[in-house]
Each structure stands twice: as C-alpha cells, then as structure tokens.
Amino acid sequence: MITFEGVTKRYDDGTVAVDDLTLEAPTGAITVFVGPSGCGKTTSLRMINRMIDATDGRILLDGQDVREIDPPTLRRGIGYVIQQAGLFPHRKIVDNVATVPHLLGWDRKRARARAMELLERVGLDAELARRYPFQLSGGQQQRVGVARALAADPPVLLMDEPFSAVDPVVRTSLQDELLRLQSDLQKTIVFVTHDIDEAIKLGDTVAVMRVGGRLAQMAGPATLLTEPADDFVREFLGRDRGIRRLSFIPAKDVRLAAVPADLALDASGRPLGWRTEGGLLPYGTFNPERDSLRAALDAALLAVNGTAVAVDEDDRVIGVATREALDEVLGQYAARHTAPAPESPWPEEAHRTSTPRAAPGSAGEAPGPDEPAPTDPGPGDRSDGEGPHG
Ligand SMILES: Nc1ncnc2c1ncn2[C@@H]1O[C@H](COP(=O)(O)OP(=O)(O)OP(=O)(O)O)[C@@H](O)[C@H]1O
Numbered sequence: 397m398i399t400f401e402g403v404t405k406r407y408d409d410g411t412v413a414v415d416d417l418t419l420e421a422p423t424g425a426i427t428v429f430v431g432p433s434g435c436g437k438t439t440s441l442r443m444i445n446r447m448i449d450a451t452d453g454r455i456l457l458d459g460q461d462v463r464e465i466d467p468p469t470l471r472r473g474i475g476y477v478i479q480q481a482g483l484f485p486h487r488k489i490v491d492n493v494a495t496v497p498h499l500l501g502w503d504r505k506r507a508r509a510r511a512m513e514l515l516e517r518v519g520l521d522a523e524l525a526r527r528y529p530f531q532l533s534g535g536q537q538q539r540v541g542v543a544r545a546l547a548a549d550p551p552v553l554l555m556d557e558p559f560s561a562v563d564p565v566v567r568t569s570l571q572d573e574l575l576r577l578q579s580d581l582q583k584t585i586v587f588v589t590h591d592i593d594e595a596i597k598l599g600d601t602v603a604v605m606r607v608g609g610r611l612a613q614m615a616g617p618a619t620l621l622t623e624p625a626d627d628f629v630r631e632f633l634g635r636d637r638g639i640r641r642l643s644f645i646p647a648k649d650v651r652l653a654a655v656p657a658d659l660a661l662d663a664s665g666r667p668l669g670w671r672t673e674g675g676l677l678p679y680g681t682f683n684p685e686r687d688s689l690r691a692a693l694d695a696a697l698l699a700v701n702g703t704a705v706a707v708d709e710d711d712r713v714i715g716v717a718t719r720e721a722l723d724e725v726l727g728q729y730a731a732r733h734t735a736p737a738p739e740s741p742w743p744e745e746a747h748r749t750s751t752p753r754a755a756p757g758s759a760g761e762a763p764g765p766d767e768p769a770p771t772d773p774g775p776g777d778r779s780d781g782e783g784p785h786g
Pocket residue numbers: 407408409411412413431432433434435436437438439440590
C-alpha cells in the first residue's frame with residue numbers, strides 16, 4: 397500500500413506542482429493518476445521513489461515513510477517504466493533487461509536467464525534478445541521497458557505515460573498485455589496518463605487531478621463515469637459516458653434465444669452470416685461469459701436485423717440476443733441508474749472476476765453503488781481478452 401498524507405511539492409521557483417494530496421494506492425491493484433498537462437502527475441509519481449522529495453506531508457510505503465529509506469534501497473523494490481522505454485542504446489535487449497539483476501549481484505548466467513524469461517512473459521520473441529534497441533519497434537521497446545522494470549521482481553511498479561509514444565493499435569495491445577501480466581503478478585502499480593480512456597481501462601482506482609496539483613476525484617472507473625464529482629471531472633471524462641459505462645456491465649444476464657434458421661453456421665457451429673436471398677450478411681458476436689453489455693450492443697448493431705450472436709470460448713454459437721432481449725437489460729440498467737439504489741444493483745464489474753482492493757473515495761466522495769466496499773478482498777483480476785470495453 398502506498399499512502400499519500402497531505403503531500404505538497406513546491407518547486408524552488410514557487411510553483412506548487414502538488415497541493416495537499418491525500419490518497420491510497422492499494423497493494424496489488426492499479427491506481428491511475430490522470431489529468432491535464434501540468435497537473436502534477438509525474439511529480440506525484442516521482443515522489444514515491446524519491447526522484448523528487450516532497451516539501452510537506454509524507455508518503456508511506458507499507459506504513460514506512462519513504463524518506464526513512466535510502467533511495468537505492470527504496471528503488472530496488474520499485475520498478476520504473478517511462479515513455480519511450482529509456483533503454484540503453486548500446487546494450488543488447490537481453491542485457492538491458494538483465495541490468496538490474498546484474499547490479500543486484502546476480503551472476504551473468506542467472507541474470508540473463510531471468511531476462512529471457514521476462515522477455516517471453518511480455519510477449520517478445522527470444523530472437524529479439526540479441527538485437528539493439530534501435531532494431532525494435534516502439535511497441536517492442538516499451539515491452540522491453542516493462543520487462544526491465546520487472547527484472548528484480550519489485551512489488552511496486554511506477555509507470556509514467558509508458559504507452560504514449562506508440563500508435564493506437566499497439567497501445568491497445570500493450571494495455572491488454574499489462575492487464576494480463578497484472579492478473580498473474582498482482583503488483584502495486586501507479587500508472588500516470590493524460591488519457592482518460594486509458595485510465596478507465598487500466599485503473600482499479602482512478603485519481604483525477606486538476607492543474608495546481610489538487611485531487612478532483614478518486615473512484616473506481618464505473619463510478620467515475622456514473623457520478624463525476626463536478627464539472628471539471630465531467631468535462632475531462634468527455635462525451636459518451638453512458639455508453640462507456642456499459643463496458644462495466646456484464647452481458648451474462650442477457651436473455652438468449654435459440655439459434656434461428658436464418659443464421660448460417662459452419663460444420664463446427666461457428667457463425668458464417670445471416671442468410672438472405674442476396675447471400676450472407678454480416679453478423680456480430682459477443683461472449684456472454686466474458687464480454688460486457690457494450691460488446692453485446694455493438695454485436696447487435698453490426699447486423700442488419702439488430703440481433704447479436706452469442707458465442708462460447710471457441711466461437712461456437714450458443715444462442716442469439718434479439719433487440720427485445722437487449723432492450724430488457726438496457727431498461728433495467730436505465731431504471732437502476734436513475735433511481736437511488738440502496739444496495740449494489742449490478743454484479744461485479746464486467747472486466748473483473750474478483751473485487752479489486754478498494755481505495756477510499758476522496759474529495760468527500762462516498763463509494764458509488766457499484767464500487768467495491770472499502771474492505772480488502774484482493775486485487776483485481778482481468779481475465780478477459782478484450783478489456784472492459786468489450
Ligand atoms: N523542476 C521544476 N521546477 C519548477 N516547476 C516544475 C518543475 N518540474 C515540474 N514543474 C511544474 O510543476 C507542475 C507539474 O508538473 P508535472 O510534470 O508533475 O505535471 P504532469 O501532470 O506530469 O504534466 P504532463 O502531463 O505535461 O507531463 C507544472 O506546472 C510544471 O511546469
């Protein structure tokens with residue numbers, strides 16, 4: 397657990413980069429700091445590993461004030477990933493990753509073996525290990541950056557805009573990779589981004605900051621979308637909050653009908669298209685066990701008849717969701733979100749199979765109806781392949 401207690405950073409020229417920041421980043425969960433340029437995200441992050449020291453207040457790592465830990469010892473337990481990876485250009489990839497184990501006194505063979513294991517873990521081919529950073533794509537370099545930060549198996553990972561410099565497709569796959577890694581490793585991650593969609597996708601908890609280094613709201617992504625604390629947060633979240641919120645509603649309650657005769661299937665039961673006189677027309681699929689209501693609606697919108705095809709893990713058709721069936725769940729969703737609900741109206745968020753550790757709401761905000769209770773049930777676990785957006 398990382399705890400900020402009334403942390404302020406005033407630079408020598410008088411700039412207040414972070415102002416009286418109080419929050420908790422729970423163990424084993426991803427806490428995202430998000431906000432516009434200059435709001436103090438990087439400063440906050442760097443105060444954790446003491447690249448910058450706070451002017452006032454304190455930061456505790458599992459209860460210990462980081463100022464009581466000498467920086468090299470502190471940083472051994474904290475991996476750090478930055479934009480554009482920051483790899484050593486004259487060292488081969490394997491040696492880049494082996495750097496920290498080597499500094500920790502591991503012998504060369506063991507450090508290299510660990511590096512190879514990590515490269516595989518972040519989805520890189522073993523043959524890339526012998527290349528130099530300039531021989532890798534931006535996305536591959538970022539993966540190496542993550543592998544290097546994980547090399548000494550630190551319990552804490554600080555990530556400062558790690559995926560900002562790559563194109564949107566690579567970025568999405570790096571985000572998915574991080575969620576997959578995290579479901580295995582359950583590190584305590586503090587992730588900085590200025591991209592609210594990235595924050596919502598990755599964060600168990602999202603801290604929205606405003607310029608002047610003040611916390612505007614801290615909440616789980618679903619609550620943030622439903623109940624922005626003020627106009628600043630609402631504007632920062634942007635449009636389509638209602639639709640994006642559907643990403644957190646599981647599709648498993650959608651009523652499925654039997655497979656109709658006009659849905660053409662192949663020999664193994666996978667969909668081919670909707671039969672019409674003019675030939676097969678496009679279809680959309682969703683997996684009710686894994687996907688969100690947003691994915692189910694998207695699947696319906698891809699078909700001319702407005703019917704979504706439900707499939708299992710092997711993409712075999714298990715039924716269809718008609719417009720009426722989707723209307724039913726949307727109606728329930730709307731009703732429950734316009735009336736105050738005394739208890740949790742929806743099951744766990746769609747992209748989690750276990751409840752994430754809760755962070756306390758800040759800025760006086762109580763947890764929303766779909767937020768985890770402020771107990772400590774364990775880290776989030778995204779087991780899906782597509783992330784919360786379905
Ligand atoms: N060394 C410094 N001296 C004076 N002011 C600084 C220094 N470093 C940062 N600042 C200022 O502190 C404020 C917060 O900067 P910080 O880099 O933490 O913001 P950020 O939210 O990470 O921004 P960005 O998204 O643009 O990277 C900004 O106004 C910045 O100009």
